Amino acid sequence: MNDSVGLVKTEYADFDVELRLESGRLLGPLTIAFERYGQLNAAKDNVILVTHAWTGDAHAAGVHDEEDRKPGWWDNMIGPGKVFDTDKYFVLCSNVIGSCKGSTGPTSIDPKTGRPYRLKFPSLMVRDMVRAQKLLIDHLGITSIHAVVGGSMGAMQAIEWAIHYPEMIRAIVPIAGTGRTSPMAIALNALARQAIFNDPLWKKGNYRPEHPPADGLALARAVGHISFLSDASMWLKFGRRFSVRDGMFDFFGKFEIERYLDYNGGNFVDRFDTNSFLYLAKALDLYDVAWNFDSLSEALDRLNCPSLWFAFTSDWLYTPQQTQEVVDELRRLNKPVDYHLIESDYGHDSFLVEPEKFIPILQTFLAEVPRSA
Amino acid sequence: MNDSVGLVKTEYADFDVELRLESGRLLGPLTIAFERYGQLNAAKDNVILVTHAWTGDAHAAGVHDEEDRKPGWWDNMIGPGKVFDTDKYFVLCSNVIGSCKGSTGPTSIDPKTGRPYRLKFPSLMVRDMVRAQKLLIDHLGITSIHAVVGGSMGAMQAIEWAIHYPEMIRAIVPIAGTGRTSPMAIALNALARQAIFNDPLWKKGNYRPEHPPADGLALARAVGHISFLSDASMWLKFGRRFSVRDGMFDFFGKFEIERYLDYNGGNFVDRFDTNSFLYLAKALDLYDVAWNFDSLSEALDRLNCPSLWFAFTSDWLYTPQQTQEVVDELRRLNKPVDYHLIESDYGHDSFLVEPEKFIPILQTFLAEVPRSA
Numbered sequence: 001m002n003d004s005v006g007l008v009k010t011e012y013a014d015f016d017v018e019l020r021l022e023s024g025r026l027l028g029p030l031t032i033a034f035e036r037y038g039q040l041n042a043a044k045d046n047v048i049l050v051t052h053a054w055t056g057d058a059h060a061a062g063v064h065d066e067e068d069r070k071p072g073w074w075d076n077m078i079g080p081g082k083v084f085d086t087d088k089y090f091v092l093c094s095n096v097i098g099s100c101k102g103s104t105g106p107t108s109i110d111p112k113t114g115r116p117y118r119l120k121f122p123s124l125m126v127r128d129m130v131r132a133q134k135l136l137i138d139h140l141g142i143t144s145i146h147a148v149v150g151g152s153m154g155a156m157q158a159i160e161w162a163i164h165y166p167e168m169i170r171a172i173v174p175i176a177g178t179g180r181t182s183p184m185a186i187a188l189n190a191l192a193r194q195a196i197f198n199d200p201l202w203k204k205g206n207y208r209p210e211h212p213p214a215d216g217l218a219l220a221r222a223v224g225h226i227s228f229l230s231d232a233s234m235w236l237k238f239g240r241r242f243s244v245r246d247g248m249f250d251f252f253g254k255f256e257i258e259r260y261l262d263y264n265g266g267n268f269v270d271r272f273d274t275n276s277f278l279y280l281a282k283a284l285d286l287y288d289v290a291w292n293f294d295s296l297s298e299a300l301d302r303l304n305c306p307s308l309w310f311a312f313t314s315d316w317l318y319t320p321q322q323t324q325e326v327v328d329e330l331r332r333l334n335k336p337v338d339y340h341l342i343e344s345d346y347g348h349d350s351f352l353v354e355p356e357k358f359i360p361i362l363q364t365f366l367a368e369v370p371r372s373a
Numbered sequence: 374m375n376d377s378v379g380l381v382k383t384e385y386a387d388f389d390v391e392l393r394l395e396s397g398r399l400l401g402p403l404t405i406a407f408e409r410y411g412q413l414n415a416a417k418d419n420v421i422l423v424t425h426a427w428t429g430d431a432h433a434a435g436v437h438d439e440e441d442r443k444p445g446w447w448d449n450m451i452g453p454g455k456v457f458d459t460d461k462y463f464v465l466c467s468n469v470i471g472s473c474k475g476s477t478g479p480t481s482i483d484p485k486t487g488r489p490y491r492l493k494f495p496s497l498m499v500r501d502m503v504r505a506q507k508l509l510i511d512h513l514g515i516t517s518i519h520a521v522v523g524g525s526m527g528a529m530q531a532i533e534w535a536i537h538y539p540e541m542i543r544a545i546v547p548i549a550g551t552g553r554t555s556p557m558a559i560a561l562n563a564l565a566r567q568a569i570f571n572d573p574l575w576k577k578g579n580y581r582p583e584h585p586p587a588d589g590l591a592l593a594r595a596v597g598h599i600s601f602l603s604d605a606s607m608w609l610k611f612g613r614r615f616s617v618r619d620g621m622f623d624f625f626g627k628f629e630i631e632r633y634l635d636y637n638g639g640n641f642v643d644r645f646d647t648n649s650f651l652y653l654a655k656a657l658d659l660y661d662v663a664w665n666f667d668s669l670s671e672a673l674d675r676l677n678c679p680s681l682w683f684a685f686t687s688d689w690l691y692t693p694q695q696t697q698e699v700v701d702e703l704r705r706l707n708k709p710v711d712y713h714l715i716e717s718d719y720g721h722d723s724f725l726v727e728p729e730k731f732i733p734i735l736q737t738f739l740a741e742v743p744r745s746a
Contacts, residue, residue, distance in 0.1 A: 123623070123624060180613060183613060183628070183630045184604040186628050186630055187602075190595070191592065191595055191596060191634075194592050195571070195592060198572060200573060219564065219567050222564055231557040234557055238556045240554075240556060249395075250496070257559055286621065316689065
């Protein structure tokens with residue numbers, strides 16, 4: 001595999017700070033988990049910051065050991081000769097705070113009590129995640145970022161970067177994003193939350209790590225899976241096929257789509273913490289680029305770099321209309337902006353399933369980003 | 374209220390039969406709960422059969438006593454001078470079997486054991502509901518039906534009537550229907566099912582009626598509510614407003630859309646049985662007009678009457694495309710068919726929220742239905 005970044009490891013940076021959050025609360029000290037691929041050049045200006053989605057992590061490319069069956073979550077994008085060409089760019093990915101994948105979150109030890117935060121963890125906004133990530137960028141001595149690129153919650157981070165640190169961002173690429181989550185997206189997250197709250201093992205967040213509210217979390221994840229897919233992709237993958245193991249008239253008989261949701265929900269429990277899932281869901285719900293500004297226009301007017309936007313025709317979670325709303329405002333403000341609506345049947349997940357549909361455009365865009373801010 | 378049918382009562386007809394179901398199992402004896410409005414004429418040919426949706430019942434119009442605050446579920450359609458004009462038509466509505474609103478269902482006594490069926494109740498298809506309803510029609514001495522009209526699961530019943538009893542149906546009006554439920558609809562029902570199965574009070578259907586799995590059923594209902602609404606209707610009604618009672622950064626703080634889902638889910642528990650909910654969900658999932666035919670075409674070729682179809686632009690549960698699929702096939706078969714795509718923001722619920730948008734078309738259609746089959 002010549003185009004793989006090969007063996008990589010997750011690193012951890014500790015910061016003895018108290019970060020003031022949007023809620024007014026303080027959070028610290030902080031640990032940020034991150035991975036880096038490729039070499040930082042002498043000018044320290046070849047950085048591509050990759051931002052992850054809801055349940056993602058810092059492990060975006062390569063493998064952690066030779067036996068790894070699955071590479072990082074955006075491995076098809078990052079490596080020698082790939083769109084995030086590690087022969088050219090220094091690619092950086094860090095885990096958001098609030099998560100359970102190495103950065104400070106609800107599973108971390110609260111220095112005030114010596115025990116895990118759990119629900120003592122403060123509510124976060126995406127803006128807070130970016131603020132924490134900025135500590136890492138400073139720590140690495142980076143003062144100029146070639147591009148921030150991410151899908152879904154990663155797109156939200158890209159926008160926040162451009163608005164709050166315009167002096168250091170040379171381009172952003174928000175993919176399958178939104179300027180603010182819709183009531184439909186909030187309603188779906190409400191189902192997921194309630195599924196967890198209904199589980200007796202949840203115990204208001206005080207479950208033992210080895211006995212998480214597995215049924216509740218699996219169901220919560222199933223809600224997510226449905227919203228990441230589309231009617232068209234479900235027809236392609238499952239249709240109305242009934243599980244061959246079941247009789248069609250069995251009360252507990254399942255369609256293939258149900259088996260899929262069950263299976264994936266069950267797997268998820270082994271790899272994600274329930275409280276983290278809830279804190280990140282809340283951050284998604286609270287997301288509004290205009291938060292603490294007078295208007296969307298005032299927020300977006302701070303943006304000082306070219307931006308490239310992708311939305312997908314079958315994405316009903318963060319619909320193309322939501323991206324267009326932001327793009328239209330940027331155009332009114334005479335900001336350099338490029339928007340592409342990509343035909344895809346894979347719903348919100350399209351950005352992970354069919355990257356070949358936008359990679360060429362992305363490649364050209366990245367090559368044309370001005371060298372200095 | 375001159376246009377109300379006034380005081381009405383639910384009647385019950387008992388049938389000492391063993392009905393053979395699509396599954397091959399037998400069900401009987403049967404009770405069918407029904408209501409009637411207006412007078413059956415001498416020729417017994419002025420019947421409009423109104424078919425209800427998932428959690429509906431036989432009480433379609435009027436009030437049960439003078440103190441009733443809410444009339445029947447389609448009261449705005451049924452009465453003197455209304456579209457289903459009781460000065461002219463004999464309007465009939467019966468509760469489907471499998472429900473808990475008076476007709477035989479999982480809460481009924483199993484004659485074999487002397488105890489409620491619960492999960493011993495056989496799985497049903499919509500076709501079985503119609504077959505049971507036919508017993509009532511025969512019992513009332515009706516041999517010709519002017520029109521079968523219903524929305525959602527009611528639309529499915531209308532189609533089944535026309536296909537399986539073509540000799541007695543003079544017209545059908547399926548509203549917000551589908552020829553077969555999509556994997557997306559099945560997936561949403563799968564969430565609802567799992568929400569109930571996860572509730573420890575569910576006890577594999579053996580909950581005590583006074584201690585139903587309330588949290589599970591409320592969550593299951595919330596899934597339904599989301600799928601009956603649309604993004605547009607949620608923006609209109611809730612937007613991104615946060616509950617004034619909560620702090621935005623409170624872990625358990627809620628958006629208005631969440632409060633709405635909670636409230637309605639909670640109410641639902643008082644009026645619907647959990648097992649019935651599950652049996653009807655399964656019937657919806659299994660629904661396919663082509664079931665036990667060689668093809669959709671073979672099934673629809675049995676239809677022998679004019680049909681009028683309505684779909685709604687914002688309905689993402691039973692999408693306009695699904696209605697169009699059936700309509701296109703009927704046109705290929707040279708059947709008289711009239712299809713209207715109605716602009717509405719109220720999603721699947723549009724047929725209940727904005728009937729004024731299709732009532733004029735429906736009125737004209739009903740007036741033109743030929744007098745004899």
